[in-house]
Amino acid sequence: MTDVLASPVxxxxxxxxxxxxxxxxxxxxxxxxxxxxxxxxxGEPYDFALWRTLxxxxxDDALPIVGGALRVPRVVHLCRYERQPRTSVRLTRRxxxxxxxHECQYCGRRPPLRDLNIDHVIPRSRGGGDSWExxxxxxxxxxxxxxxxxxxxxxxxLARSPFRPRWSVAAQLLLAAGERFKEWDPFLKAS
Ligand SMILES: [Zn+2]
Numbered sequence: 001m002t003d004v005l006a007s008p009v010x011x012x013x014x015x016x017x018x019x020x021x022x023x024x025x026x027x028x029x030x031x032x033x034x035x036x037x038x039x040x041x042x043g044e045p046y047d048f049a050l051w052r053t054l055x056x057x058x059x060d061d062a063l064p065i066v067g068g069a070l071r072v073p074r075v076v077h078l079c080r081y082e083r084q085p086r087t088s089v090r091l092t093r094r095x096x097x098x099x100x101x102h103e104c105q106y107c108g109r110r111p112p113l114r115d116l117n118i119d120h121v122i123p124r125s126r127g128g129g130d131s132w133e134x135x136x137x138x139x140x141x142x143x144x145x146x147x148x149x150x151x152x153x154x155x156x157x158l159a160r161s162p163f164r165p166r167w168s169v170a171a172q173l174l175l176a177a178g179e180r181f182k183e184w185d186p187f188l189k190a191s
Contacts, residue, residue: 004061004072008177010184012039012077018187021173024072028063031076038073041183045077074183089165089172091132093118098175099165100137106146106156109139117143121162122150132164 009027013019022030030036037045046054054071056062061072089095096118103110105119119138122128125148136158138146146154167175170188174180 004063007061007072008179008181009073010075010173010181010187011036012075012187014078014080016077016187018169018173018184019078021177022076024061024063027073027076028070030078031073035080036076036078039075039077039183041074043186074181075187089167091130091135095165096132096135097137099132099163103137103159104139104142105136105159105162106138106142106151108159111139115140119143119146121158123148126150133162136162 005023005025007024008021009024010018011020011022011027027036027038031038031048031051034047037047038051039045040054051073052065052068052070056069056071062069063072064070097113097116101110102113102116104116117138117140119136119142120128120130121134121136128134142156146156151158174188
């Protein structure tokens, strides 16, 4: 039950562009309150009154409601949401590691995640900031060896120059989701 409430639901804006993921719990609240419509796998929109009449099939998740069970939607469409999808990728530890494919950018090793650090190419103490161009994935030994030095001073070479990734909104949502549903495909492919 807890898992069902937390399962990811794809949110589309007014223009049917994917904008974010939400939880089944929040999606049902939006649907119930009329802020969103549920979209079935054929792309048909349903308001809450109609959606609640749909049967729960073998593959569906369901939530108990008065008088039966509610099929959990995999996609909802926000009727009044105007925001355009975010296109720039957020600078986070996780995204830096994803950009670098979890490879130490100095030695090329791929240790377990817990042994990976984020390294400031130009150390913070030397004025290096938090940016896509100054943060790289580094294994613990390389990170220690480099210390407060620049790569030149430490006699270490980067595998490639760090860069700002250009992942599509769809790719970002899929990375964030951890699991995906076939009902998302038409919308993610189109974006
Ligand atoms: Zn390394």
